[in-house]
Amino acid sequence: MTELSPVLDRADQNLKKSLERLFELVRIKSISTDPAYKADCRQAAEWLVSTLTEIGFDASVRDTTGHPMVVAHHAGATPDAPHVLFYGHYDVQPVDPVELWENDPFAPAIKDLGAGRKVITGRGTADDKGQLMTFVEACRAYKDVHGSLPVRVTILFEGEEESGSPSLKPFLEANAAELTASCALVCDTGMWDGETPAIAAALRGLVGEEITITAADRDLHSGLFGGAAANPIHILTEILAGLRDETGRITLDGFYDGVEETPANIKASWETLGRDAESFLGEVGLSVPSGEKGRSVLELTWARPTCEVNGIWGGYTGEGFKTVIAAKASAKISFRLVGEQDPAKVRDAFRAYVRSRIPADCTVDFHEHGGSPAIQLSYDSPVLTKAKNALSDEWEKPAVVVGMGGSIPIVGDFQKMLGMDSLLVGFGLVDDRIHSPNEKYDLKSFHKGIRSWARIMAAL
Structure with a gap:
């Protein structure tokens, strides 16, 4: 903790500047699906390369048949430091219907929702610019304090996630040796609630x-x-x-x-989340689970x-x-x-x-x-355990290990093509309105997200 404490302090001190940098990135209209914004997508990639280079990464824009990739490398504090690949995407969804936005979607701002809650507004704040910048700013805080990172880091930012990622698989195939690491870190998911961080260990x-x-x-x-x-x-x-x-x-x-059956301790942790059949199905006008008898709705949707x-x-x-x-x-x-x-x-x-x-x-x-195929990270994986403990140290409530009913294609690609598991840690909330007008990202998610990644890097 002696090494980590000043890093967390620096993340707090940097918050205003970190927000300014996020605002710069959000202002870039990197809408990947619309050819009219091709130059904006390249601008976003170049902005990220400049930012990562400023921190000390060896960063470059890599051209593809579509929008460019950003690849960056940074050595660890020691030659035998673990190697992680951090993935995110700088492209965003179109803003239509723009008339439903309360403010300009590419003019980010801080909005006070009352009761002490402030949010960052703008397209891409939650999906995925705010999320990827939590990791970048954690690296910055570490470098500011120690001049090095505790782990060896490779970064891959793509610009086509919101338009099907047509260039991603060919890029992974062509650069497999460069991108393969001990594990991937993916920050494109969410928390269980505003006080409870989550790690997604399973994707169906x-x-x-x-x-x-x-x-x-x-x-x-x-x-x-x-x-x-x-x-x-x-x-x-x-x-x-x-x-x-x-x-x-x-x-x-x-x-x-x-x-395989879900471990009893994992099912027990799910039971503490307060999500029963009545509350889960009640939101859609139902009440009786229709799947395998004798199983909770979370087990049915996450693990069966x-x-x-x-x-x-x-x-x-x-x-x-x-x-x-x-x-x-x-x-x-x-x-x-x-x-x-x-x-x-x-x-x-x-x-x-x-x-x-x-x-x-x-x-x-x-x-x-x-x-x-499904993706399943071992529930007793050392990486998962360390990340869970690190998140629990940062947030009000202990981190929970969850499943996801759907799939995230990049996670399957990393496993199939690069032979590595992914740790899915994100700080989005269910009301972030991703892909919709008035997208936002909680200021708390951004701030504590930076601190969380610092903790996770230190734990790894």
Whole structure:
């Protein structure tokens, strides 16, 4: 703590200047999806290179077929210091509809919400300029005090995250040796609440499938053929209904291969968060969980695999009524994966299940809609434990380890292409209005985010 305390003090002393630097970055209109802002995206990349160089990083703009990357390196305090890769993105979402903004989205300001709460307003303040600058400013405070960083740091800032990251995978492939580290640090997530920091240790994977069942060679009159001709809608709905049993478990052969139970201590920590079925589902007008019986809503959405029907159609769906037996019926189905579930095996099991239930005179066609494995950081990982303790020392309440129901593609890319796990620590809040008018980032999130990264670097 002797080495860390003056760094935290310096972060406090630097806060006004840190905000000024963040404001400079937010003023740059780096909207990646709109070609009209191509020069602005490059300006943001160049601004970051200049800022990192000022701190002592070896930083450069790297051209791609799209918007440029920023890559920077800094040695650790000792030759054997751990090596981390910090990732963020400098591009932002479009601001439309601009008339709904209370202030100019590219004129950042401090707004007082009352009750001691102040926020930073402007596009990109939470997603992701404010978040990435917490790490940059933590590095600055460390360098100001000690002249070095406690860990070896590589930084990767991209400019296409909000427009699909088309240049990212080719860039990772071409620069894998340079970018590979002991672990990645990703600051593009959020806190549990305004007093409780969170580390996301699990991201569910995905398998998407579209199926079409064909029966007769044309739509049939249900009076003439009803009761004798196969109805693909009946076949499809029976297949879909059979995907889950009465307990909510998915029935596909081998579906749960690679799915482990969540450790009891992790589930116990989730129970303290106050998120029950009534509060979680009540927000959308529901109250009864529909997944596996006997599991909490947090376990169901963070740590268990799913099978969901996302769309279904066939026959006559227009106004009025038409007595027809459709020739075709279709559905879209998605599986969320956890643990070590293999997307290819899940897809094969699903197709085998469907084919086994198709009558001999009917056919089925499949169309793939992507597949990716789950991401799971070991709950007893030393990196996770150190980060959790560091965050708990900074915030009012102890840090919690959470899961995420969706996926963050870059985390999968780091694991698959660079062979490293990611530590997901962010300081956003649910009311930050990212991607919407009047985006904001709490001043407390920015200030304590800087202090948090200083603590995490020291702990690592």
